[in-house]
Amino acid sequence: MDSLSYKTISANKATVTKNWFVVDAEGLTLGRFASKVASMLRGKHKASFTPHADCGDCIIVVNADKVRLTGNKLTEKEYSFYSGHPGGLRTETAKQLLSRRPTYVVEHAIKGMLPKTKLGSEMFRNLHVYQGAEHPHGAQQPKPLTF
Numbered sequence: 001m002d003s004l005s006y007k008t009i010s011a012n013k014a015t016v017t018k019n020w021f022v023v024d025a026e027g028l029t030l031g032r033f034a035s036k037v038a039s040m041l042r043g044k045h046k047a048s049f050t051p052h053a054d055c056g057d058c059i060i061v062v063n064a065d066k067v068r069l070t071g072n073k074l075t076e077k078e079y080s081f082y083s084g085h086p087g088g089l090r091t092e093t094a095k096q097l098l099s100r101r102p103t104y105v106v107e108h109a110i111k112g113m114l115p116k117t118k119l120g121s122e123m124f125r126n127l128h129v130y131q132g133a134e135h136p137h138g139a140q141q142p143k144p145l146t147f
Helices: 030-042 094-100 102-111 118-124
Strands: 020-024 058-062 078-082 089-093 127-129 143-145
Touching: 020 030, 030 058, 030 102, 030 118, 078 094, 078 102, 089 094, 094 102, 102 118, 102 127
Parallel strands: 020 058, 020 143, 058 127
Antiparallel strands: 078 089
């Protein structure tokens, strides 16, 4: 019985292996899809998950312009931007923003589900969002991921 040792494994930059996954966002609901991607970026699906280390995978999101918003969110959900000057608050509906900058809607949803620390910023750098079906990360040989 003494030969068995149950040690808690704490991941760090040297021991983490990052895998690459590609996700097709076409027809997926924005919030449900974003929460699963955020969980993968954090590494919560791994047995060696460590809260204070970046042990998540790299995620490529394609077809960000074809993501789905349910209910009246397309016309009623508003995104605010503030220039820093008096009267500089600008708002856009989700429909306007999807037509102008579709990658921002997906990035904004996922970033809001990551930690608000330096570690969260580091995890966000592992996310790559593209408007169409093409991406320049073929050399990393990403595996397809479905939800």
